[in-house]
Amino acid sequence: MKKEIPKFKSENAEKEFWQKNDSADFLDWKKAQPMAFPNLKPTLKMISIRLPQFIIDELKVEANRLDIPYQSLIKKYLDQSLRKEKTRSKI
Numbered sequence: 001m002k003k004e005i006p007k008f009k010s011e012n013a014e015k016e017f018w019q020k021n022d023s024a025d026f027l028d029w030k031k032a033q034p035m036a037f038p039n040l041k042p043t044l045k046m047i048s049i050r051l052p053q054f055i056i057d058e059l060k061v062e063a064n065r066l067d068i069p070y071q072s073l074i075k076k077y078l079d080q081s082l083r084k085e086k087t088r089s090k091i
Contacts, residue, residue, distance in 0.1 A: 002025065002026055002027065002028060003025050003026050004026070005026050056070075059073055059074060
């Protein structure tokens with residue numbers, strides 16, 4: 001029989017609990033089903049990066065052509081590049 005998950009007073013209390021306890025003691029993972037959470041937004045963190053002006057200019061031109069903010073275009077390019085590298089490194 002699985003243990004009952006306690007009620008938590010705060011998110012920090014819950015984080016602390018799960019760092020010290022194994023979820024398998026509380027949940028039957030064999031009954032788990034895939035879920036989609038389409039409305040969740042990823043946590044964003046502001047960073048500072050220095051780029052040559054000509055790269056920024058080219059990004060702004062391309063972003064304008066695509067009708068998206070240039071910072072969104074940078075995120076898109078970074079994401080695509082990371083996914084490509086992950087795929088390549090698995091081969």
